[in-house]
Amino acid sequence: MIRVLVISGLLALCAGCCSSEYNARVLNPWGNADAKVLKSWLDTYTNVLMVCVYEHHWEDQGADSFSHSKGTVVRVYKGVWRVSDRIAFGEHLDSPAPTNPASVIGYLAFVVTNEHTNTEIGLDTGEITPCDAEYAPALDCIYPRRSP
Numbered sequence: 001m002i003r004v005l006v007i008s009g010l011l012a013l014c015a016g017c018c019s020s021e022y023n024a025r026v027l028n029p030w031g032n033a034d035a036k037v038l039k040s041w042l043d044t045y046t047n048v049l050m051v052c053v054y055e056h057h058w059e060d061q062g063a064d065s066f067s068h069s070k071g072t073v074v075r076v077y078k079g080v081w082r083v084s085d086r087i088a089f090g091e092h093l094d095s096p097a098p099t100n101p102a103s104v105i106g107y108l109a110f111v112v113t114n115e116h117t118n119t120e121i122g123l124d125t126g127e128i129t130p131c132d133a134e135y136a137p138a139l140d141c142i143y144p145r146r147s148p
Contacts, residue, residue: 039142045112047079048143050131051087056104058097065097066090068120074108077143080116087111088120091128110135 042048051071059066073085081087089111108131115121129135 035138035142038138042078042112042142045078045127046114047081047112047116048077048139049073049079049081049087049111049113050075050077050139051109051111053104053107053109058101060097063094063096065093065095067093067097069104069109071109071111077139086118088118089113089123089128090120091123091125107131110139 050073052074053069053071055068055070057068059068068088068090070086070088073081073083073087076083110129110131111123112127113121113123
């Protein structure tokens with residue numbers, strides 16, 4: 001009897017990832033209302049990572065700017081990167097560099113890319129997202145942790 005209750009509870013938790021209420025609450029920060037849509041977009045990338053930034057600076061190019069970051073992979077949702085791998089990435093922005101940018105050292109970010117290299121990866125808009133409590137649950141739902 002207990003086994004049936006435990007299995008039923010686990011199935012109910014898994015079904016929660018597919019409910020419309022769950023989708024509205026959890027997937028909304030990603031701009032999606034459906035887990036299938038978000039997964040379909042993520043499937044266009046080879047790697048879905050959580051990175052801790054340890055170095056960051058701006059390159060001002062007048063009307064444009066470029067941010068350069070280095071980080072350590074702290075979670076691999078999908079792909080060939082490994083936890084503790086070092087990653088460098090840059091992002092082109094259509095605005096001047098901030099005059100007094102907030103430090104992002106120690107912050108977590110989600111990075112999606114098709115590359116696995118030890119040189120800097122150029123990221124497009126949307127390929128880096130700040131990691132916060134609103135964004136993580138959707139990725140946890142789509143890419144549950146695997147047992148080692």
